[in-house]
Amino acid sequence: MRLHGRGGQGTVTAAELLAVAAFEDGLYAQAFPSFGSERTGAPVEAYCRVGSHEIRTREPVRDPHVLIIQDPTLLGVVPIFAGLRPDGFVLINTATPLHELGMGDDLARLDRGRVLSLPATDIALQYLQRPTPNSVLLGGFAAMTELISLDGVEAAIRHRFRGPVADANIEAVRVAFHHVRHEREEEQSRATAT
Secondary structure, three states: OEEEEEOOOOHHHHHHHHHHHHHHOOOEEEEEEEEOOOOOOOEEEEEEEEEOOOOOOOOOOOOOOEEEEOOHHHEOOEOOOOOOOOOOEEEEEOOOOHHHOOOHHHHHOOOOOOEEEEOHHHHHHHHHOOOOOHHHHHHHHHHHHOOOOHHHHHHHHHHHOOHHHHHHHHHHHHHHHHHHHHHHHHHHHHHHHO
16 A cells, blocks of 8 residues: 655555554554655655555555555556556545545546545544644445454554543544445445446
C-alpha cells in the first residue's frame, strides 16, 4: 500500500496504524515513510506492506494494490497513480464527486467500486476538531478492502492514543467505515444494474 499526503496530515502515522491493525488481525506488517523536503505541507509518501508471511523487503512500494490519498490537491501534482495495479483500490479523502477531480484516464482504467471517496477531513473536524484525516481513512480502508478489520483498526488506535482522543478517533473511524461500506454497496448495485 502507498499513502500520499502532505506533511502534518499524519500520513506516516496512518501507515503505522495500518500496520498495527494488520498485526492485531494476525497478519505480518511493516510501515515506513519516504520524505522529500521534511516540512509541513510538503508531499509525503508512506508505505505499508501486509501479508500472511514474514515480510523481508524494505524498499518503497512501487506497484501498490492500494492507494490512500489524504490530500486530493496532490492529484496531478505528483504521479500518485504510478504503478497502481489494474485490480487495485484507491481511497481519496474528498467530498468532491470523483468525476470532478480530473483523474480521467486513471479513473477509467479501474473497475467501478475500486475507487471511492470519503470526506475524511470533514469527519475528522466533526469528531476530532482537527483536520487530520489519517485515522478516519483507515476506517474507510477497512470497509473498502476488507484486508483489515474494523476491530483491528480500533485496537491500533487504542495502542497509539488514550482516553477521549482514542474514543473520538474510534467514533470517527466507525463513521468512515459505515460511509464507505454504504458507498461500496451503492457502486456494486450500479454496476449490477448496467
